[in-house]
Amino acid sequence: MTVRSESLFSGDLLPWIYTLAWILAILFGLMLLVNAPFGDALSGFMAGAFGGRRWAYLMATLSRATLIIGMALSVMISFRAGLFNIGGEGQLVAGGLVSALVAILLPGPPLLVLAVAILAGMAAGALWALLAGVLYIYVGVPLLVGSLLLNFPIRYIASYLVAHPFRDVQSGMVQSHLVPEGTWLAYFPGVRLDVGILFIVATSIFAIVYSHTTLHGYRARLNGLSADFARAVGLPVTRLTLQTLATSGAIAGLVGAIAVFGIHHRYIDGMLVQPLYAWTGIITVLLVGMIPWLVPFSGFFFAAIQTGAAGMERSAGVPKDIALVMQAVIILFVASRVSGAILSSQNKAKGGDDGA
């Protein structure tokens, strides 16, 4: 069976066209407000997102998209199972921190160290997510609250570790030492894009296959559609919850490791938190209504908005905040669509047969 039209895209296209028209109108209004040269801004935006010498900016967009899509997949796996794990940020930091420290401290052949470090980062992300799961199941802390609050301790633990015991004092910054050069992820020939994106391509394939064709993905989705139903038909809900959270956290941890070995080559305080990768990941998933195969496109879209905005600022002098305001507007529209979809799914007076 193929991918079914699930929620947001199942209905008519008209609301989406309206939404797009609104967004364009608001964008136009903002441009007028700051008195921006319209053509320059647009070409600056396009060049900033997709152009550059030897496609440098396109590579920057892809690099950012890698991390955003990775986080989005982590979010999607848990959200589809009805588990609102919004602690992706903490799991991302745990993964980045642990993988960097392992690579710095562990002697051995670089490739082996890299492999161990990535696995350790994934394990750290998984454990951090499991902590939220254990609090949820055995202590009764709502997952939304527990996973969110667990973002803070790991952020401060990471700040402390790279500010004190593992700080690269000479650099003068709050950051760890560099990981051994042999462990750095290679660039694709001729461009500044590391092979980390391949991990995320593989993860995307895994996530799509998992969601649509595996027993575990099927059960997790039933749990997501109705937790009462899953319990009543005897699905192993506790195990399902913990396994799904661990998978979700492991993907976040992997993203942290890719950021370390592909981009920064060390752990810098705030490097995973300030760009809001985890939160952009959540929006990425909600924009496409948790439909797996659309997630990579949606993630690329958000990455392009962010890098394009920077390009617009450089070349046309239009403040990049305009694009960020646009992103916020899109988020508001998505939020209203999502709550609308949730409301209409509760109104079960739905007729017609859109299956088959």
Add this chain to the structure above:
Amino acid sequence: MHAALKDIRVTFGPLIAVDSVSISIGAGEVHAVVGENGAGKSTLMNVLFGLIRPDAGSIEIDGKQRNWTSAQDAIRAGLGMVHQHFMLQEQMTVLENIVLCGEPVNRFGFVDFKGARKKLAEGFKEHGITIDLDATVSDLAVGQRQVVEILKMLYRDARLLILDEPTAVLTPQEKDRLFGILRSFARSGRSIIIITHKLDEVVEIADRVSVMRGGKLISTGPLKDTSKDRIAREIIGGDLPPPIKPLARAPGETVLSVKGLVVKSRDTSVGPLSFDVRAGEIVGIAGVSGNGQAELIQALAGLRSITSGEIALSGNRIDRLDVAARRRAGQSYIPEDRQRVGLALGATVAENANAGRDDVSGFVRGPFLNRPAMARYARAIIDRYRIKVGSASALASTMSGGNKQKLVVGRELTRETPLVIAENPTWGVDIGAIELIHAELVRMRDAGHAVLLVSTELDEILRLSDRILVMYSGSLSDEIAAADADRNRIGALMTSRADAALRNVA
């Protein structure tokens, strides 16, 4: 008020929900609209009430053509609707609920509760209603909540009332009270439309009857020109199946044994309860909803932990096992709430049909799903239980209520477990589905399965059960053999403690 629907047509995608239906409702008339679930009667009423815009056709109120843009328009024009699921704010008082959205405001901008009380008191007197306006809704019994819903209509002086399945959750006594109020409303010139499945009630209260089937109007006319039999035939489009015959065979060994079971929830305590269900019998537990049946069922199904007592299935203790282990030990559970518990509406029919199958190897290959095998399994249930649905890959939410319930029943009974727990298995479904589900439960019994039937529908209990227990306020009455079952005695037990009730009857 005189209302007329003319040539109304409503389509949902390829489905024609209402096909050129014309109905008129006269002033002071009680008009019953009957038909199976999915026959289009709720859709038609939603059109009248402004919740759905028809694709074609017109609405006339007192001879003037009207065009609703929302239910608010209809309400302003004097229409009122009581939905099957009550729309009340649990934490607010009766009075607050009644005036909600139509609050009388004094000149300082405060809500004028005093004026509202006065206005309501007149209505109370006229229609013989008694209720404590200061009670919190969450403390009220279901029957009283219904009265609150009706008072909302009265307070807004609705001239046309639409009631969707108003008696589904009421005891016989509460139903009599409701009908009394409705008759009084009709005498005061209000028009009443009542959507129902229960023909006895139609015959009891209606002046006119309209029968719908498959989106079409089959007949409409005065009650005196038709008969119960004829209406029933029109509803199902054929003859009624024969009544169910009780089994003339002694039941077998004990399958389910409950001893001293106590279940505590936040503010109620249920039990201690003790009873057995043996192979080849149906034990019915009657009672008004909210008297501990939900707690008992959840404890048996493994969804709620117990405080003390024992539950044994075929001689083995199961009270510490989880849901999956209990199901493997040999029980099936047909839950009351098919929308949330019985089905995952956002999943396909096939995905729903295969959930909870004991032997996963029937539909997986390694870690992957075997979709064709899942579809085959679902197809077998669809055919066996005559479920009307486009295909096994249609979403469960696209089926009508009766078909959803048949899918739940089919999925659970196909497991052929020694014990079947059925909780209001025919709640809100049409006659055709009721007949099929009843026949299947009886077939299970005749094949030697033990069936525990918990139902708030007294007729269902009386029709199917070999032994009857009545649940009231968290405890069970003594057992009543089906042969000695008497409506009035059971009705009394449903509303008061056993000793008091027996005295009342004697």
